[in-house]
Amino acid sequence: xxxxxxxxxxxxxxxxxxxxxxxxxxxxxxxxxxxxxxxxxxxxxxxxxxxxxxxxxxxxxxxxxxxxxxxxxxxxxxxxxxxxxxxxxxxxxxxxxxxxxxxxxxxxxxxxxxxxxxxxxxxxxxxxxxxxxxxxxxxxxxxxxxxxxxxxxxxxxxxxxxxxxxxxxxxxxxxxxxxxxxxxxxxxxxxxxxxxxxxxxxxxxxxxxxxxxxxxxxxxxxxxxxxxxxxxxxxxxxxxxxxxxxxxxxxxxxxxxxxxxxxxxxxxxxxxxxxxxxxxxxxxxxxxxxxxxxxxxxxxxxxxxxxxxxxxxxxxxxxxxxxxxxxxxxxxxxxxxxxxxxxxxxxxxxxxxxxxx
Amino acid sequence: xxxxxxxxxxxxxxxxxxxxxxxxxxxxxxxxxxxxxxxxxxxxxxxxxxxxxxxxxxxxxxxxxxxxxxxxxxxxxxxxxxxxxxxxxxxxxxxxxxxxxxxxxxxxxxxxxxxxxxxxxxxxxxxxxxxxxxxxxxxxxxxxxxxxxxxxxxxxxxxxxxxxxxxxxx
Numbered sequence: 001x002x003x004x005x006x007x008x009x010x011x012x013x014x015x016x017x018x019x020x021x022x023x024x025x026x027x028x029x030x031x032x033x034x035x036x037x038x039x040x041x042x043x044x045x046x047x048x049x050x051x052x053x054x055x056x057x058x059x060x061x062x063x064x065x066x067x068x069x070x071x072x073x074x075x076x077x078x079x080x081x082x083x084x085x086x087x088x089x090x091x092x093x094x095x096x097x098x099x100x101x102x103x104x105x106x107x108x109x110x111x112x113x114x115x116x117x118x119x120x121x122x123x124x125x126x127x128x129x130x131x132x133x134x135x136x137x138x139x140x141x142x143x144x145x146x147x148x149x150x151x152x153x154x155x156x157x158x159x160x161x162x163x164x165x166x167x168x169x170x171x172x173x174x175x176x177x178x179x180x181x182x183x184x185x186x187x188x189x190x191x192x193x194x195x196x197x198x199x200x201x202x203x204x205x206x207x208x209x210x211x212x213x214x215x216x217x218x219x220x221x222x223x224x225x226x227x228x229x230x231x232x233x234x235x236x237x238x239x240x241x242x243x244x245x246x247x248x249x250x251x252x253x254x255x256x257x258x259x260x261x262x263x264x265x266x267x268x269x270x271x272x273x274x275x276x277x278x279x280x281x282x283x284x285x286x287x288x289x290x291x292x293x294x295x296x297x298x299x300x301x302x303x304x305x306x307x308x309x310x311x312x313x314x315x316x317x318x319x320x321x322x323x324x325x326x327x328x329x330x331x332x333x334x335x336x337x338x339x340x341x342x343x344x345x346x347x348x349x350x351x352x353x354x355x356x357x
Numbered sequence: 358x359x360x361x362x363x364x365x366x367x368x369x370x371x372x373x374x375x376x377x378x379x380x381x382x383x384x385x386x387x388x389x390x391x392x393x394x395x396x397x398x399x400x401x402x403x404x405x406x407x408x409x410x411x412x413x414x415x416x417x418x419x420x421x422x423x424x425x426x427x428x429x430x431x432x433x434x435x436x437x438x439x440x441x442x443x444x445x446x447x448x449x450x451x452x453x454x455x456x457x458x459x460x461x462x463x464x465x466x467x468x469x470x471x472x473x474x475x476x477x478x479x480x481x482x483x484x485x486x487x488x489x490x491x492x493x494x495x496x497x498x499x500x501x502x503x504x505x506x507x508x509x510x511x512x513x514x515x516x517x518x519x520x521x522x523x524x525x526x527x
């Protein structure tokens with residue numbers, strides 16, 4: 001009997017984690033009331049635990065996604081890819097990470113020390129804060145803010161400051177150029193993304209991440225209603241995370257490595273971690289906004305969410321390893337003269353359709 | 358109690374960072390301090406449960422204004438060091454301008470009837486994004502559109518000025 005109840009609880013947690021989690025939360029509070037400590041401290045501890053869980057996910061996910069990218073690019077180029085460390089090379093990224101972490105921490109003598117050290121932290125902070133509102137499943141979200149999607153747009157802007165600061169503090173012309181390019185690119189491509197998301201918010205009637213997914217319940221995914229918006233989002237998001245064909249900020253053949261030229265060891269690892277986590281976040285946001293989030297048959301919600309997110313990640317990787325880098329003036333023209341007008345027309349049509357149909 | 362601790366924390370952050378913006382001799386550092394100060398303002402908005410305003414504050418002020426400021430600083434000749442430090446001769450006009458601004462803000466604060474304003478504010482914790490949207494398109498639609506026109510004019514003006522410069526070179 002008891003076993004059955006436990007199974008029921010596990011099933012509930014897998015398929016609809018909101019209710020059992022909040023029950024657990026209430027139970028914790030009841031237990032806490034036995035001590036004479038204000039409940040604020042318990043809430044603080046819970047918040048820390050949630051943040052630690054998200055951090056753990058970020059770290060493990062980055063290990064796997066880097067391995068996946070290397071294997072995937074190898075497939076596209078008819079190579080084998082990492083295959084020495086561990087079975088199928090699975091431990092390659094673990095070994096690389098350990099190497100990066102135990103490397104000497106180099107601060108070149110001409111850099112602006114404080115800003116140089118701060119920059120990777122700012123970039124990672126922007127990424128980490130975004131992770132907090134990604135809805136992995138029904139109720140499986142660190143903080144379902146009422147301004148969800150706006151929050152993502154806002155805090156992802158912090159990373160730009162980190163990139164600019166890193167580029168400037170390195171005191172190196174390549175780094176500076178890389179930082180400037182990335183800022184110009186991110187500002188230019190953020191506007192089409194914003195306009196496209198506005199259409200989705202109008203359809204869903206809410207900015208809550210959970211609410212947007214619920215608005216698509218019954219397989220009425222927004223990608224069916226907003227196919228153009230989906231394409232614009234994918235292209236612009238790819239540009240915002242500085243990946244090829246939009247990798248001008250760190251174009252190896254032009255700028256050495258752009259803003260990360262002077263970075264090594266641990267600090268480089270932070271930039272790298274943020275970059276690959278951004279890839280995951282962009283895909284997760286695409287899944288939430290357009291592909292029905294955690295919805296799907298048979299599997300538990302979070303499994304569907306991961307499957308869909310990795311499908312989008314794969315498409316973005318496919319783009320990266322297929323297209324050559326585009327020129328910097330073409331990059332700007334493409335955003336301002338094509339993506340933005342199309343996005344605005346799309347928004348206008350969406351508004352008219354919602355109003356009259 | 359937690360709320361007042363957070364309030365004083367954010368207030369101290371705004372003031373200290375704001376002071377550092379003014380006294381820091383390195384322009385780039387000043388821009389970073391400005392970002393921190395604006396972040397503190399967003400924190401105050403969150404405490405007031407104006408989540409939408411807080412989000413917009415971070416998106417516009419940190420994501421756009423500070424980024425553009427840094428962008429401009431990056432275009433100056435000497436990229437690190439104190440070469441771009443503001444001239445000390447500007448102290449008197451700067452003090453005068455700050456004194457006038459401070460006087461304006463303080464007089465506005467003294468004139469405002471806080472008690473009646475507080476009672477009209479929406480309940481704390483409520484989602485007021487919808488309320489803001491509704492008010493912007495009903496009661497405040499004329500100022501809203503006027504500001505939009507002003508921004509559009511500024512945008513087109515900037516493009517015209519820049520394109521004239523490149524036109525002469527060709």
